[in-house]
Amino acid sequence: MIKNFLKRYWIFLLLVVINVVLGFIFPEIGVKSLDITKRNVIEMMLVIPPIFVLLGLLDVWVDRAVMMKYTGKGSGFKGILIAFLLGSAAAGPLYAAFPVAGVMLKKGSSLFNVFIFIGAWSTTKIPMLTFEAASLGLPFTLIRLGLSIIGIFIIAIFTDKVLSKEDKEHIYELSDKESK
Amino acid sequence: MTFTYVLYALALIGLTLSLFKDKNKTKMALKKAWKSFENILPQFLSILVIIGIVFAVLSPETITMLLGSNSGFLGVIGASLIGAITLIPGFVAFPLAAALLNSGAGYMQITAFVASLMMVGIVTLPLEIKTFGKKAAIIRNVSAYVFSLIAALIMGVLL
Known part of the structure; x- marks a missing residue:
């Protein structure tokens, strides 16, 4: 139990030790870094629970056939659109998207559509767009958005093309392993 | 922030509906939610500590200097590297970007x-x-990085 814990958390523990040592040498940086980490932890802990609850519900209630039909291989334009809208409607930082992507893969989404989903989550999130427009202006936001949508497709097509069949099989295996 | 409430509302509605339909399945969903969270927790915590240290070392002044006006293409590279490495939530990043623009940073660097x-x-x-x-x-990260540079150049021409 303890051995297992150490094996999984040793990098984190090492970083904490580094942070503490750093704090002893440069107290100012130590205090500041702890303060930033604390604020980030609180923020993440607020956003993360509902995302994972929704994820669990998705995993249990949406069966493979349905996900495959709508976003799997051969789902065509509709599949791309659904993946794009799913990503755009999301909230939360990009790293929260990876577990969702894992479940989508496990349920039979095509890799290309999952990359579209990741791209949309990273750049076309609707709540963030309103915020971006408020801070940086509408012209900036619209041009950035237009470029990003083109970019999402280029990156998804490119990544999909570069990966070999074995690579893709490996990714599907990962998604299967993760939830066990 | 309001979107967080929407997320909570959705999760709550989902849970209630699920509980209404099937108690066991709901239990399983929560178990899975916890498992996938615990699965990423070690990396997650490590990332948060790294961000804390990096931001404590890099002062806002340093960041401003790197992204400032007249920094040219080097500034674009610097800006994109800072963007690639750091992890700032949008509602912090956008006002920061706006503040940088107001203090004379170029659109290219900001993009x-x-x-x-x-x-x-x-x-x-x-x-x-x-x-x-x-x-x-x-592959995804490298191509996204190259793309962000291209987007910056295009934005620099357009705005």
Whole structure:
């Protein structure tokens, strides 16, 4: 139990030790870094629970056939659109998207559509767009958005093309392993 | 922030409906939710500590200097690298970008910063690798990085 814990958390523990040592040498940086980490932890802990609850519900209630039909291989334009809208409607930082992507893969989404989903989550999130427009202006936001949508497709097509069949099989295996 | 409430509302509605339909399945969903969370927790905590240290070392003044006006293409590279490495939530990043623009930073640098911040995630790479494997994660990040530079150049011409 303890051995297992150490094996999984040793990098984190090492970083904490580094942070503490750093704090002893440069107290100012130590205090500041702890303060930033604390604020980030609180923020993440607020956003993360509902995302994972929704994820669990998705995993249990949406069966493979349905996900495959709508976003799997051969789902065509509709599949791309659904993946794009799913990503755009999301909230939360990009790293929260990876577990969702894992479940989508496990349920039979095509890799290309999952990359579209990741791209949309990273750049076309609707709540963030309103915020971006408020801070940086509408012209900036619209041009950035237009470029990003083109970019999402280029990156998804490119990544999909570069990966070999074995690579893709490996990714599907990962998604299967993760939830066990 | 309001969107967080929407998320909570959705999760709550989902849970209630699920509980109404099938108690066991709901239990399983919560178990799975916890498991997938616990699965990423070690990497997650490590990332948060790294961000804390990096931001404590890099002062806002340093960042402003790197992204400032007249920094040219080097500034674009610097801005995109900062964006690629750091992990700043949008509602912090956008006002920061606006403040930088007001204090004379170029649109090119700011676009490079915003675009790579959104699409490239170096500190979160371990999490991405867990889902997509090393190769796919690296390809996605490298192509997203190149794309953020191209977007910056186009924005520099347009605005």
